[in-house]
Amino acid sequence: MTDIRDDVAATFSELYGYAPAGLWSAPGRVNLIGEHTDYNEGFVLPFAINRRTVLALGLRDDSRIRVGSAFADEIAEIDLAELSPERLSGWSAYPLGVAWALGEHGADLAAVPGVDIYIESAVPVGAGLSSSAAIESAVAVALNDVWQLGFDRPTLARVGQLAENKAVGAPTGIMDQSASLLGQQDAAVFLDCRSLEAQVVPLGFDEAGLQLLIIDTGVSHSHATGGYAARRASCERGAAVLGVAALRDLTVDDLPRAQQLLDDETFRRVRHVVTEDQRVLDTVRALRDEGPTAIGELLDASHRSMRDDFEISVPELDLAVETAQANGAVGARMTGGGFGGAAIALVPASGVSRIQVAIDGAFAEHGFAQPTMFVVTASTGATRE
Numbered sequence: 072m073t074d075i076r077d078d079v080a081a082t083f084s085e086l087y088g089y090a091p092a093g094l095w096s097a098p099g100r101v102n103l104i105g106e107h108t109d110y111n112e113g114f115v116l117p118f119a120i121n122r123r124t125v126l127a128l129g130l131r132d133d134s135r136i137r138v139g140s141a142f143a144d145e146i147a148e149i150d151l152a153e154l155s156p157e158r159l160s161g162w163s164a165y166p167l168g169v170a171w172a173l174g175e176h177g178a179d180l181a182a183v184p185g186v187d188i189y190i191e192s193a194v195p196v197g198a199g200l201s202s203s204a205a206i207e208s209a210v211a212v213a214l215n216d217v218w219q220l221g222f223d224r225p226t227l228a229r230v231g232q233l234a235e236n237k238a239v240g241a242p243t244g245i246m247d248q249s250a251s252l253l254g255q256q257d258a259a260v261f262l263d264c265r266s267l268e269a270q271v272v273p274l275g276f277d278e279a280g281l282q283l284l285i286i287d288t289g290v291s292h293s294h295a296t297g298g299y300a301a302r303r304a305s306c307e308r309g310a311a312v313l314g315v316a317a318l319r320d321l322t323v324d325d326l327p328r329a330q331q332l333l334d335d336e337t338f339r340r341v342r343h344v345v346t347e348d349q350r351v352l353d354t355v356r357a358l359r360d361e362g363p364t365a366i367g368e369l370l371d372a373s374h375r376s377m378r379d380d381f382e383i384s385v386p387e388l389d390l391a392v393e394t395a396q397a398n399g400a401v402g403a404r405m406t407g408g409g410f411g412g413a414a415i416a417l418v419p420a421s422g423v424s425r426i427q428v429a430i431d432g433a434f435a436e437h438g439f440a441q442p443t444m445f446v447v448t449a450s451t452g453a454t455r456e
């Protein structure tokens with residue numbers, strides 16, 4: 072962290088020829104449980120992780136906005152008055168899209184000064200840890216501060232989502248930005264995706280002697296767009312046939328009727344979402360009443376549901392999960408949208424290296440590329456440094 076912050080400030084000065092006004096940062100996130108429930112207006116339980124995207128920002132005396140990143144060769148530049156989704160593309164659509172989206176939410180972009188921004192990130196891209204929400208949230212809090220907009224965090228989450236939906240063109244929900252903006256140390260963010268009400272739920276991993284291990288399979292989820300859209304369509308179909316506004320409105324008691332009315336595939340998609348919503352509620356209750364050791368079976372059940380009913384797992388994710396479970400994990404599941412990306416395993420701190428060795432061995436045996444594994448802790452949300 073310290074290295075990144077020093078580096079960001081120094082590179083900003085080199086790049087733009089003056090010292091930045093300040094540094095801001097926002098974390099990536101991991102979803103503990105609640106997958107494909109957000110767009111069904113249900114429940115999710117992500118937490119902000121101890122890997123952050125850091126930016127330096129300086130104020131200009133004109134209306135230009137420039138943004139550079141260690142990630143990219145070129146500096147993107149546009150006039151604030153010219154910001155629109157059609158004018159934005161590539162990686163800079165994330166940060167510039169946030170500036171545009173602040174305008175859509177009522178910021179007067181004709182009245183604020185231009186800015187220079189430089190970004191570095193320790194959130195791996197495309198690993199299911201939402202480097203996209205990290206960059207959006209860092210830019211959102213920075214501009215909210217220096218432009219003195221006074222937006223609250225839930226509004227900034229919607230700003231980030233609008234940027235991602237319209238400027239980038241990815242039809243994602245509100246979960247990632249909420250986690251990145253509302254996260255707290257050692258706690259998860261329990262989010263109702265219908266009301267957008269968020270509650271902080273202490274995790275207590277440390278006290279229980281547990282750690283959360285990320286196993287990034289390296290399998291790209293970039294070709295998942297078709298699968299994601301198909302799952303969303305199945306959910307919408309299921310809700311329409313069953314006469315509810317969203318699958319959120321069903322409970323496990325409705326499943327027998329759903330099975331009668333739906334074709335087998337649609338039924339299984341619906342069953343995943345309905346049972347996953349229940350598992351999120353059960354996880355929150357277990358964390359509050361019994362502590363984190365009690366959530367293991369819920370994590371395992373979530374994985375089975377995604378593998379068998381929602382059919383979004385891949386062999387690498389299944390192997391990571393099964394190997395973790397067989398080597399002492401309290402619970403394990405794939406996390407994120409599926410078709411690749413990462414799995415998580417809740418493991419006794421003393422057993423982390425044993426599980427890592429076992430997973431490395433299993434992947435080698437199956438001829439899979441070596442996964443990247445690291446422990447994450449629940450950290451604080453976006454902040455001025």
Ligand code: ADP
Binds near residue numbers: 161197200206
């Ligand atoms: P993830 O699962 O990591 O969120 P996405 O595809 O949603 O994957 O977002 C990754 C994209 O976000 C990158 O391809 C890039 O365009 C943009 N991005 C993320 N972090 C940075 C960064 N530090 N600098 C520039 N662009 C970034």
Ligand code: MG
Binds near residue numbers: 203204
């Ligand atoms: Mg993303």
